[in-house]
Amino acid sequence: MNTIQSTREKAFDWAVYALLTIVSLIVLYPLVFVLVASFSSPEAVMRGEVWLWPKDITWMGYTKIFQNNEILTGYLNTIVYTVVGTAINLILSVAAAYPLSRKDFAGRNAISALMVFTMFFSGGMVPTYLLVKNLSMLNTMWALVIPGAVSVYNIIIMRTFFQSSIPGEMQEAASIDGCSNLGILWKIVLPLSMPIIAVMILFYSVGHWNSYFSGLMYLTDRDKYPLQLFLREILIQGQMQEMLGVGDDSHARNVMEGEAIKYAVVIVANLPVLMLYPFLQRYFVKGVMIGSVKG
Incomplete structure (x- = not known):
């Protein structure tokens, strides 16, 4: 048997x-x-x-990329938007998740319910655009990082991680020893929360790196375009050239150059994310499983 x-x-x-x-x-x-x-x-x-x-x-595609100043500018802009946006996302997510994980925080269930409500109902694209315009953030970096500064889904995951993985007795002992709430967060909670922090960094950074729609809506100055907008233009131009058909030799050469640049830009655009993941991989599975399953 x-x-x-x-x-x-x-x-x-x-x-x-x-x-x-x-x-x-x-x-x-x-x-x-x-x-x-x-x-x-x-x-x-x-x-x-x-x-x-x-x-x-x-190497024609890569040569054309590094000769194109707009692509290099978009690459630099995307790095800046990703670093600044991820930092803001992480700070605000921790600031929201930690109080909601504390049992002695009055009204935490009501606040959590209000936050979850926004996951199902939002103002929509037009009111959001008008709000960004009224705040004078059009054609600025802040239009790309402030409207999506927090993700309720990620806050819930982080809150659940704090509740299930950080012993309440440890926080109480630190409080008895005279440690403030900010000190508990900085000296105890965050050092023990590297798995979920690594997951949040990966989630937020990938979201910023691949984002193009916000730039399409809010940016008009090409010097501020992210890389994904230039990649989108290359793909659209390549499709239009293929639809129009190949005529003279110069047109055929443009089609071939566009085809080479298209694939090369995709590799260059995704290379930083592919390089980031191996450093966060050991935290990734642990952070997701503990933060989303337990509790």
Whole structure:
């Protein structure tokens, strides 16, 4: 009986491994294809000859990127928006989640209910735009980081982490020893909350890095455009050129250059996020599971 059960368990494990391998390949292949296409000849990519390995290796896309001052400006702007926005997000999320996790905080359930209400009902795009305009934030960096300064979903995750992972007795002992609430947060809670902080940094930074719609709505000065807006323009121009068809040699050359730049920009745009994740990976699973399942 045990032998049969053991065989079934092994068969089930192999089936799970096989399924996860297939899913992983499906998820990874688009990224691999874009990476390979960024080094391949645009003609070979458009003919569908590129699959897993580069063909007629060329650096044309990357050369054009680093010769384009607007793309470099957008890259720098996106870094600034991501760093500043993530810092604001993290500070406000901690400032909201910590009091809501304290049992001695009066009215915390009512405040939590009001915050959750905003997850289902919001003012909408037009009132938000008018508010940003009345606050004189149009065409400024603050229009991209202030309206989304907090995420109720992330605050709930962080609050649950504080409640389930930070012993209340430890905070009470620190309070008896004369530590203030701010001191408890700074010296006890935050050092023990690195997993959830790492998760929040990843969530918020990826959101800022990939954001383009806020810039499309609120920015008019091209010197303040994030990288994603320039990437969007490149993709739209490439699609329009393909729809119009290839005419003379100069037009064909523009189409090929646009194809090379498109894949190269995608790689360059996602490289910082891909580099950030390995440093936060060891905290990621622990932070999400404890913050969202327990309590």
